[in-house]
Amino acid sequence: MTQVRGLSYSKKDSTDVYDEGKIAVLRAGNIYESQIIEKDYVFVPRTLVKEKQYLKHGDILIAASSGSISVVGKAAMVSNNMDASFGAFCKVLRPDKAKVDLNYFKHFFETDYYKRTIKSLAEGANINNLKTEHFDNLNIPLPPLEEQKKIAAILDAADDYRQKTKALINKYDQLTQSLFLDMFGDPVTNPKGWDYKNLSELVSKLGDGIHGTPNYSEDGEYYFINGNNLHQGQIFIDDKTKRVSKAEFLKHRKELNSNTVLVSINGTIGKVAFYNNEPIMLGKSACYFNLIEGVVNRSFLYNIFYSPYFKRYAGNQATGSTIKNVSLKTMRAFPIPYPPLKLQNQFAERVAQIEKQKLQAEASLVKAEELFSSLLQRAFKGELTN
Numbered sequence: 426m427t428q429v430r431g432l433s434y435s436k437k438d439s440t441d442v443y444d445e446g447k448i449a450v451l452r453a454g455n456i457y458e459s460q461i462i463e464k465d466y467v468f469v470p471r472t473l474v475k476e477k478q479y480l481k482h483g484d485i486l487i488a489a490s491s492g493s494i495s496v497v498g499k500a501a502m503v504s505n506n507m508d509a510s511f512g513a514f515c516k517v518l519r520p521d522k523a524k525v526d527l528n529y530f531k532h533f534f535e536t537d538y539y540k541r542t543i544k545s546l547a548e549g550a551n552i553n554n555l556k557t558e559h560f561d562n563l564n565i566p567l568p569p570l571e572e573q574k575k576i577a578a579i580l581d582a583a584d585d586y587r588q589k590t591k592a593l594i595n596k597y598d599q600l601t602q603s604l605f606l607d608m609f610g611d612p613v614t615n616p617k618g619w620d621y622k623n624l625s626e627l628v629s630k631l632g633d634g635i636h637g638t639p640n641y642s643e644d645g646e647y648y649f650i651n652g653n654n655l656h657q658g659q660i661f662i663d664d665k666t667k668r669v670s671k672a673e674f675l676k677h678r679k680e681l682n683s684n685t686v687l688v689s690i691n692g693t694i695g696k697v698a699f700y701n702n703e704p705i706m707l708g709k710s711a712c713y714f715n716l717i718e719g720v721v722n723r724s725f726l727y728n729i730f731y732s733p734y735f736k737r738y739a740g741n742q743a744t745g746s747t748i749k750n751v752s753l754k755t756m757r758a759f760p761i762p763y764p765p766l767k768l769q770n771q772f773a774e775r776v777a778q779i780e781k782q783k784l785q786a787e788a789s790l791v792k793a794e795e796l797f798s799s800l801l802q803r804a805f806k807g808e809l810t811n
Contacts, residue, residue, distance in 0.1 A: 426525075428557055429517040431489075432469070432478050432510045439467045446471055449509040451480070453488035456499040456515075459535055461486065466509070480507040483527040485518040485534060489555040497555060498543030500534035502527065518560060526570060528577035532584075533565055536805050566805050576804045583800050587793035590786060597783040601776055605728045608764075608772050612734035615762045624714065625757040627721040631714040633690065633753060634707025635677045641667050647674040648703070652689025652710035655698040658727060660687070660705065674706045681705075684716040686723060688730055690751040694743065695736045697727055712756055721761075722769035724776050729761055 432450060443449070449466040456462070480486065484503040491497050491514060511517060520530045533539060546559050567573070610616040625631065639649060645668030648654075654661045685700035691710035700713070707713060716723055729735060738759060743749040803809045 426521060426560075427519040428560060429477050429484075429519060431513040431515045431517075432474060433513045434469045434473055438469050438473065440469075441467055443468050448474055449507075450512050451486065451509055451515070452512045453491055453496050453499060453514060456486060456488055456501045459501050459531075461501045461503060467512075469510075474510045478510045480509050480511060480517070481519065482506050483520055483522065483530070485520070485531065486511055487516055487518065487534075487555070487560075488514065489516045490514045494544070494547050497547040498540065500539075502531035502534075516555075516560075524570070525567060526573040526577050528581055529573035530565075532577065532580045532801060533805060536801055538805065539563070566807065568807065572810060575810050579809060580797070580800055580804055583793070583797040587790060587797050590790045590793050593786045594783060594790065597779055597786065601728070601779050602732075604772065604775060604779070605732075608768065609725075609762065612729060612732055612762050613737065617762075617764070619762040619764050621760040622763040623757065624759040624761060627717060627726070627761070628714040629717050630680055631712070631753060631757055632679060633712045634679070634709050636709045639669050639677065639706065640673050642670040642673065643668065645669045645673070646671050646704055647706045649708060650687075650705045650711060651708035652691055652693060652696055655687055655689050655696040655711065658697065658699055660698045660700070660703050662703070662705075669706050674704075677706060679707055679713060680715065681713060682715055684718055684723065685713055686716065686726065686730070688712050688714075688756075690739070690753075690756065692748055694739045694749055694751055695730065697730045699723065699727070712751075712753065714756070720766070721763075722766065722773045724773035725764075725769040726761070735759070 434450070439450070440447070443466075447468040448471045450469055451461070451466065454462070454465060480503045482503060482505050485500050486503060488496050488499040520527065542563065543555065543559075546555060568576070609619070634651070641649070647669050648662050649667045649669050650660060650662075654666065681700045683700075683702070687698045687700060687707075689696040689710055690712040716726065739751045739755070740749070742755040743751050800809060
């Protein structure tokens with residue numbers, strides 16, 4: 426295995442627009458769920474790139490340095506030779522094809538052993554920086570090449586099943602978006618000529634969370650939620666989510682109910698979730714509003730906020746140079762194309778049917794992930810083909 430350091434370049438040499446004589450540079454953001462994401466490149470002069478820094482089929486691209494410990498160690502295999510390079514905060518592990526099967530090598534970087542090892546190493550570094558010796562010391566089991574190929578074939582089949590299931594879930598999301606555009610048109614251009622209502626006309630209450638840091642409690646009954654906890658209609662809570670006591674919650678209690686919608690308005694703007702009676706306390710980057718029952722359908726409104734229309738509006742109105750913020754005044758004034766409520770309800774009924782199918786696909790994905798994880802761990806313990 427050969428290690429290749431990423432490309433160093435100055436800010437004046439980089440641009441986000443391609444032109445002749447430049448080459449795409451991949452960064453940590455181009456690695457997601459063990460896949461290479463081919464977008465959001467920067468471009469630098471081709472003359473800065475050494476021959477060995479071109480990405481080649483079988484390379485493992487790794488985020489080797491970051492201010493965020495959750496980013497360090499992210500890895501993905503390059504599936505084809507690319508006319509592209511990679512930045513200095515990444516590195517490439519280039520396997521010896523005479524000794525290791527490329528797909529076998531790829532799957533190693535999804536194992537719990539690899540993730541635990543990298544997490545341990547990164548936590549011990551001041552700037553979350555993985556060094557050459559860290560990768561040299563990785564213990565990668567290497568059975569004979571033919572055995573590696575058999576193992577890789579089994580893992581590839583299991584991985585293919587879970588990737589197809591993920592793709593199916595994405596198709597359900599796309600179907601909902603297509604249905605919305607078919608019934609209501611693009612909110613940006615409003616081709617169907619719907620009248621507008623400001624958000625303030627559709628809600629009984631609109632506010633945000635506490636401005637300041639609450640008193641946390643490790644065994645608190647309530648979770649402290651900010652905008653980053655909102656994801657595709659759900660409030661995301663895990664064991665890293667900070668907690669507060671009931672007494673702290675009651676000091677800052679907000680009037681949330683079954684008609685409450687939450688939207689992130691600070692930092693990453695436009696993440697949306699429904700409130701479903703979770704035990705939560707809100708921080709300032711989460712805005713909440715309670716819909717007036719019988720005036721607007723929350724499924725319709727969710728798709729308005731989830732669309733580029735809201736992000737464009739919020740982006741134009743946001744303040745702050747580094748961290749963007751949308752004021753509550755701006756939220757209240759948000760102009761919403763308003764089709765008849767009957768049509769909104771018809772849309773919601775059809776979306777409910779799509780969501781029912783999507784839930785089945787998500788249940789299948791859980792099983793697919795469990796199967797792949799089980800096979801993966803057995804594979805690198807030498808138990809898969811025995």
